[in-house]
Each structure stands twice: as structure tokens, then as C-alpha cells.
Amino acid sequence: MGFNTSSVWIKVAFICLILATILFVVGFATVSWMTAYYDAYGLWRIKSCGGVFRTRRCDSIKVESRWLKRNGWEDWYRATQAFECIGLICLGMALLIMVLFVFVDRMRKRSPLLAVIFFCFAAVIAMVIGFLIFGIKLEGLDIGWSMGLAIAACVLTFVAGVMSVIDLKK
Template sequence: MLYHWRTASINLKLALVSLTLALILFIVGFSSIYWLQIERPEENYLDSYGLWIHYRCEDPRGCHEDPMNSVYLGNKEWTGWFRLTQAVECLGLICMVVALLILLLYFFVSSCKQRKALYAIILFTFLSVLFIVIGIAVFGGKMDKMGYSVGWSMGLAIAGAILAFFAGIMEVLELR
């Protein structure tokens, strides 16, 4: 295995490291509840949304979580655009995992070092970025109209997309 690392190009090494980091950052952002939030410390109030959970803290009622299910989304009239966001973010995650798996095979299994495998890696990497960016744009655009600010979870998802884009560039450079 060390042999493969030593013989790989710098572009391929950078792609592997950045795509791995991108996946880790995106999974943390994807699964946490601070995509967007409103915080008013003077009132002890916090209202935050993730892709899967709504979290609210307010005095004197305390804190509670609500799943972002069809009933909750329907009550807020968010069903269409919110489900679209969840779907494209899931597609982005799937494409990123597939890209990383194929890259690992390409990197470490000599029988998989074919040009068509590299094309597949590039395709899945850029598809993941595209899906993630679409989801972030839809989610952020809707919540911005309601006065929410970007939370750290969405920031991690954005950082993951940027690192995946960088990995895609390194993969394209590997074609030369």
C-alpha cells in the first residue's frame, strides 16, 4: 500500500486527501442541526434548522427538537423546497461517497488504474459539488428571506463542497 502512495502523482495524492476531508466535513454538516439559525441571547432564544431536525430553545419553555417530517413541513408550507434540498444534498453525499470509493480503487488496486475509472471519479466528484451547491442555494435562499443567518453546519457543508471541487480539479489535472 505504501508503494502506491510513493508512486502516485501529487495531483492524485491531493485529490485523495481533499476528497476524504471533503466527505468528513460534509457528513458533519449534513447531519447536524445548525444550518441556519436565529439567536437572541438577551431573550434566551435560539431557533435553528438542520436538514433533518428543527431545534428551538426559549424561556421559560426550555428546548425541544422537532423532526422535519411531512406534517411539520406541511404546517409551515415548506414541503416542496425543503424536500428538494434534502434530496439534492442526499444525492451530493452519495456521489461524493461513490467518487471516493472509485478513487480509492484507482489509487490502490492496479487493475483499476484505467482512464475510464478516472473519468468516473471526475464525473461523480463534480456531480457531488453540483448537487450540494444546488441544495445550499435553495435552502439558504428560502431561509434568508425569513431573517435567518447561516450556521456552522452549512459552513461545513460549503467547505466540503469547496474541497470536493478542488479534488475534482486535481483529478482533471491527473488526466494529462
């Protein structure tokens, strides 16, 4: 068996999960989730470039508890980080199980496919909750390219889950 003998639905789901993982890891790790003028807010770092005089120097600071406490952001920021971490873990589990499902003959059963479906939709739910928290708390800022990649990964994960459900029903 293998990729060539898999159904079209599984092939699409597999490719979507690979792309989603790549996009989400890049979006997860980069600093431009929300932007405002010359500032960018990521899950793990905040970057400020310019300010009033638009100097070419950019300052990047690590998101730390004392900085979050000082700004009153600790609870919701940590919640966003937690939900996005859960989303990443679930996405990784879905991809791992899908790889085993596609390439290991003994794994071509109903239960691994159910696990893939579960982890895909759990990842989507966790990611969306994280996006909502971050977006609501930083209302008025623009969505940055990092969050755009993470949202695209979320959509691809949802598509992979739907394709897996379709394959399960056939």
C-alpha cells in the same frame, strides 16, 4: 503501486475527498444549517432554544411531512434534502472509486479517473443547488456551522475534481 507512487495531484485529490466526506457527513447530519436567534434549522431536525423567556430548555423536533405542510415548506425542504442526498451519494462514489484507483493496480486507468471527475462535479452541483434552495427560502437567517462544514466539503470536492482533471491531462 499505491499512495506513495501516485502523482501529487492524485494525492491531493484523495486527501481532499477524505476530508470532504468527513466534513459533509457531519454537516449533513447536524442541526445548525441556518440559525435565527435561538432557533436552528437542519436538514433533518429543527431545534428551538429559549424563546421569549430564554429558558434553558431546548426542544428538538424531527422534520416531518405534516410539520412541513403546516408551514408551507414541504416542496422546497424535500428538494433540499434530495439534492444534499444526491451530493452525498456522489461524494461517496467519488471517494470509493478514488480509493480503488489509488490502491488497486488494475484500476490505474483513464476510465476510473473520469468517473471520479464526474462524481466530484456532480456532487458539487447537487450540493450547491441544495445550498441555494435552503438559503433562498430561509433568507434573512444566518448560515450555521453545519452548513459551513457542508460548504467547506463542497469546496474540497471541487478541488479534488480539479486535481483529478489536472492528473488526467498530464
